[in-house]
Amino acid sequence: MTKQTDQLDRVIIRFSGDSGDGMQLTGDLFTSQTASFGNDLATLPNFPAEIRAPAGTLPGVSSFQLHFADHDILTPGDAPDVLVAMNPAALKANIGDVPRGGELIVNTDEFTKRAMQKVGYERSPLEDGSLDGYHVHPVPLNTLTVEALAGFGLARKDADRCKNMFALGLLSWMYHRPTEGTEKFLQSKFAKKPDIAAANIAAFRAGWNFGETTEDFAVSYQVAPAADTFPTGTYRNISGNLALSYGLIAASTQADLPLYLGSYPITPASDILHELSKHKNFGVRTFQAEDEIAAVGAALGAAFGGSLAVTTTSGPGVTLKAEAVGLAVSLELPLLIIDIQRGGPSTGLPTKTEQADLLQAMYGRNGEAPVPIVAPRTSADCFDAALEAARIALTYRTPVFLLSDGYLANGSEPWHIPDIDELPDLRVQFAQGPNHTLDDGTEVFWPYKRD
Structure with a gap:
């Protein structure tokens, strides 16, 4: 036939x-x-x-x-x-x-x-x-x-x-x-x-x-x-959570800061914890905490210590992390809150997707605690979104929300593997000495001194 x-x-x-x-x-x-x-x-x-x-x-x-x-x-x-x-x-x-x-x-x-x-x-x-x-x-x-x-x-x-x-x-x-x-x-x-x-x-x-x-x-x-x-180059198929993981490692390398992830497993964000735990050769440390509050607390402590600090979660976890995010705003500490959104306010729809957390990310804290928000458009774009979120956090010393979702996290598409030389330089200059002298001649460092 x-x-x-x-x-x-x-x-x-x-x-x-x-x-x-x-x-x-x-x-x-x-x-x-x-x-x-x-x-x-x-x-x-x-x-x-x-x-x-x-x-x-x-x-x-x-x-x-x-x-x-x-x-x-x-x-x-x-x-x-x-x-x-x-x-x-x-x-x-x-x-x-x-x-x-x-x-x-x-x-x-x-x-x-x-x-x-x-x-x-x-x-x-x-x-x-x-x-x-x-x-x-x-x-x-x-x-x-x-x-x-x-x-x-x-x-x-x-x-x-x-x-x-x-x-x-x-x-x-x-x-x-x-x-x-x-x-x-x-x-x-x-x-x-x-x-x-x-x-x-x-x-x-x-x-x-x-x-x-x-x-x-x-x-x-x-x-x-x-x-x-597509432009010529090397491509691979990549899911959103894998691209995000690679983006965080790249940001850590480009910032010359150790990457620290404080996380509590939650669908559909757990893959990032699983993936980052494989990359100790890049100086990545992963900590699986006993709950969401401990996870963000550990990440905040790592930010205090000079790491590129990250915590990953989904909607219910964002609720529990709100107090610590407000503290990070007050302390002017860079912290990445990765929210892989799912449906509903709680545990009923862990595998179904809804972009449900935007208002919570924008306003779910006390007043005078604004936080920048970065959102990828596709699975492969999660790599660039992670770099941009890290750039904002380190440059302006602020927590940053990155809002992905279950569709982007688990879905996949071709990704053009970037040239390392084209990645942004994210290194920051830390204060090395005092910036103020008291009347008795004592030199002190005031982290919140306004210029």
């Missing part, structure tokens, strides 16, 4: 399934393929707010959205052109976002009567006409994956777990993605379990071959690289 290839300028794909279906890994690998191909991209990992909700239920649906294009893009998009639904819950939770005419790749093996009743489908949406406005591709992912792995001696349950790699192979064929990086990753990830590595690679290749041979997918798509959009 002759296959047709259509040229597109951009595509939005959403992988969706249960928390245990490997949608985040699938999305990450497709993103890596897309980044190595040279497209511009933006991603949106979306996790359930509940702690491992029951399988097959709407609260337990996990998804990963990827927007990639042959030109500069800034968001992961709103409406997916393609939805991969691994079960009825994934279809029901996401179908409202897919515009009419969109493509649905549906795992028919999971559309059992019990699974559909669990999410409120009285009849199968694959048969009742409710999906007539979409291009539906029914694919028995479980069956095809188990058949592809028949010679590997795996239990059916273990073979079933590879269905996300079958789906990844199918999507990789549909959009002409390079596959070498995915196979290398799987070999590395399961290096201590070579049989599992071989099974995942076989499932991935089977998905690719299924797209190549089945008559249901008569069209594949190509999105050209975005080579003309």
